[in-house]
Each structure stands twice: as C-alpha cells, then as structure tokens.
C-alpha cells in the first residue's frame with residue numbers, strides 16, 4: 001500500500017508519525033512549503049501566538065515540558081513541530097517545495113494519480129491534510145491592484161518591510177488582526193484598523209512558566225499529563241454553552257463588555273468596538289493588549305466600509321480618503337472554498353469543488369466523502385472547534401485513518417468508499433445538532449457558515465464525542481471491493 005499525504009502541517013505530521021509507529025514506511029508527505037509546519041510555518045506576522053494553551057495544543061505522543069508560557073508564540077510552536085518531525089522520523093517522508101496540482105482517482109487501476117510541481121506520484125490511499133487555514137483570502141476591493149505601497153496578508157508576512165514611520169491600514173479584526181495591531185502599533189506613525197464586524201474579546205490568561213514548573217513537567221510523574229487533562233476538561237466544558245445552550249454565554253458577555261469599558265477610554269471608540277451579535281457566534285478572541293492599543297492617539301478605528309483602494313490611499317463609504325503607505329490584510333482564509341477542492345477529482349470525474357457546489361460540504365466524520373474512494377481528509381468539514389485543541393481532533397482522525405488502513409490490509413481491500421446513505425445520515429445529524437449552536441443562532445456572518453447558510457465547519461459539541469465515533473473504522477458504512 002502506497003500512501004500520499006497532502007500537507008505537512010500539524011495534521012500531516014501526526015499522520016506521518018502514527019504511520020511510522022504502525023510500521024508503515026511506504027508513504028510520502030507532500031508540501032508546497034520549504035519545511036513542515038503548515039499554517040504555523042506560514043503565519044509569522046508580528047505578535048503571532050496560539051490562543052489555545054500550549055500544554056493542550058501539543059501532540060499526546062510528544063508532550064513538551066519546555067513550553068515557555070501558557071500561550072506560546074509562533075516561533076516556539078514552529079520549533080516544536082520541526083523537532084517532532086525530526087525526532088519521530090517523519091522528516092524522512094517529507095517532500096518539500098512540492099505543490100500538488102491535481103489528484104485524480106483512476107478507477108481501472110484502483111489508485112490515485114497525484115500530479116505535482118515535482119512530478120507525478122501514484123498512491124493507493126490519498127490523505128488530504130491540507131487544512132482549513134492555509135489559503136489566504138484577500139477581499140475583492142476595487143482598485144486594490146493599483147495600490148503602490150506594500151501589501152501584506154497576515155499569513156504571508158514580508159519581514160523585509162520597514163513599518164517604522166509608515167501609515168498602516170489593518171483590514172480585519174479577527175484572531176490574526178488582534179495580535180498584529182498591538183504588536184505593530186508602537187512602531188508605526190499611524191495605524192488604522194478597518195473593522196467590518198466588532199469581535200468579542202476576552203482576557204488572555206497568559207503567563208511565563210517558572211523553572212520549577214518546567215522541571216515538574218519534565219520530571220514529576222504524571223504532573224504534565226494531569227495538568228493537560230485539567231486544561232482539556234476545562235475547555236471541553238465550554239462546548240455546552242457554545243453548541244448546546246448558548247444562553248449560558250450571556251453572563252460572559254457582561255464580563256466582555258466590562259473589559260471593553262475598562263480598557264478603552266474614548267466612549268465613541270468603545271461604541272465602535274461593541275459587538276452586536278451573541279458572544280461565541282464568531283471565534284471568541286483573547287487579548288489584553290488589543291483594546292488598549294486604541295488609547296494611543298495614532299491608532300484609529302474605522303468602521304465605515306472600504307469602498308475603494310487608490311494608489312496611495314484607502315477610501316471609505318463616508319467618502320473619506322485615508323492616505324496609506326502599507327496595507328495589512330488580516331482577512332482570513334479560503335476555508336469552505338479551498339482551492340484544493342478544484343484539484344481533487346473523484347470516481348465520476350467531478351472535482352470536490354463540483355461535488356460540494358451541488359450537495360454542500362457533505363462529509364462522513366470529517367474524513368470520508370462519497371465518490372472519492374480511498375481518500376481520507378484530516379481537518380475536513382465539520383471538525384472545527386471553538387473551544388478546544390484541534391490537535392485532539394486531528395489525532396482522532398488519524399486513529400480512524402489507521403483503522404481504515406488496517407481493515408484494507410487485513411481484508412485485502414483494494415477500494416473503500418463511504419456509502420452515500422451513511423454520509424447523508426451523518427450530515428443530517430450534524431446539521432440538526434448545530435441548529436441550536438451559537439454559531440448558527442448568534443446573529444453573525446462568519447466563515448463557519450457556507451454560502452448556503454449551512455454550518456459545514458464546526459463540530460457540534462464535545463471533542464470526546466468525536467473521538468468516540470472515530471475510535472474504530474466502521475467498515476459497514478463503506479462500499480468495499482477486493
């Protein structure tokens with residue numbers, strides 16, 4: 001069995017490590033970047049850090065007693081990922097600077113043909129670990145191409161650009177923007193934050209770990225595992241409010257409003273920063289420095305929509321022309337419309353993009369898709385979490401993948417493809433569970449919802465429930481062929 005994994009981020013790396021541990025060596029991990037790391041390799045913007053505690057946001061098979069703080073910065077996370085890749089031998093399977101241009105299921109041969117920038121590969125099993133947060137999205141603003149200054153996307157930061165003394169416009173106020181704004185504010189002449197929707201911001205309980213704590217993590221039996229378990233269950237409890245009883249979030253809104261009142265001096269700015277939808281509907285952001293940044297005279301909040309970009313300025317709906325030297329787009333990613341969907345072609349000759357365009361992002365357990373035999377996605381549709389570590393979901397999916405590979409090997413199967421009826425039942429169950437979630441009912445537009453309004457992004461509830469349904473490969477849900 002030959003396996004191709006597309007993507008060497010946290011998901012692809014988890015698959016690689018587990019495959020090796022299972023004694024499987026006949027696989028490659030293709031990645032367009034020059035190193036492992038995926039979104040953590042790409043997001044090097046000033047202030048980049050994780051907003052899930054590091055002791056939770058790490059692999060169960062590679063705990064890291066050395067985390068420097070509760071929410072580690074990007075370079076530390078990237079170093080961790082690279083270390084794991086080396087230590088567990090995954091690096092041997094990595095093909096870097098190898099962009100996947102197309103993957104096509106060849107029914108007669110019973111294999112995937114994967115065309116890349118470095119040649120064509122064949123695989124009996126294709127693992128799509130290309131993630132959700134990998135393809136930067138730029139808004140379609142008239143005149144953007146005519147802008148003469150520097151343009152950054154948060155996920156493609158050009159560290160060669162000097163920001164000192166510049167007039168900088170940050171577009172977007174999501175998880176990336178709220179880290180960038182306070183990080184660059186002290187260095188620029190003028191900073192405008194172009195906000196379309198105000199985010200909910202909660203305190204970030206971040207602190208450095210003492211040497212004693214790091215020592216205990218390394219040497220005291222069960223100390224780190226117990227700590228991690230405590231973090232896991234504390235986060236897991238939040239699923240009740242987000243996915244099942246959003247009314248529980250109302251008191252939390254009061255706390256967030258109090259934080260806004262306390263941290264922003266100007267009442268007009270405070271009004272602009274106040275969200276008008278339910279907390280949790282979009283990702284809840286954690287920051288102690290975002291709101292205070294607006295107390296600086298040179299930092300301004302702009303809530304009028306951007307209507308046009310000119311050679312040296314940004315024009316907003318109120319007719320104001322804002323002189324601008326640098327544009328920073330912290331405008332997120334192509335999540336529900338990943339370009340990879342156009343490149344993967346299934347058994348009936350249609351691409352994933354075409355299939356999704358007709359039936360929506362229907363998927364079985366976030367992993368298998370009817371019409372795409374021997375293909376397993378990691379971080380596929382409806383595996384997103386608003387409350388816990390994605391690594392937990394990834395490891396659950398990898399376990400399911402290994403179960404599928406075991407079943408194929410033990411039973412001599414040439415082809416497994418999820419049954420459409422099983423996929424449909426699963427999808428309908430998800431949608432009815434999500435109907436009461438805050439993501440669906442909270443009164444906001446977000447990338448959790450696709451253009452038909454269906455929530456094909458989030459997992460509706462406890463991550464352990466996902467672990468339970470992915471614990472064993474349920475072959476009855478699949479068409480199989482020898």
Ligand code: NAP
Nearest residue numbers: 049050051139172173174175176177196197283330331332
């Ligand atoms: P995002 O959450 O999708 O936010 C994009 C922002 O851009 C939103 O505020 C959006 O406004 C705004 N926007 C888009 N088009 C615009 C336009 N034409 N004019 C003005 N504003 C516009 O993207 P992100 O901040 O990069 O975060 C994406 C995800 O990455 C997060 O949800 C999180 O899962 C992950 N992330 C995690 C961390 C971490 O600490 N672990 C850090 C960064 C990112 P609307 O709200 O109105 O759409």
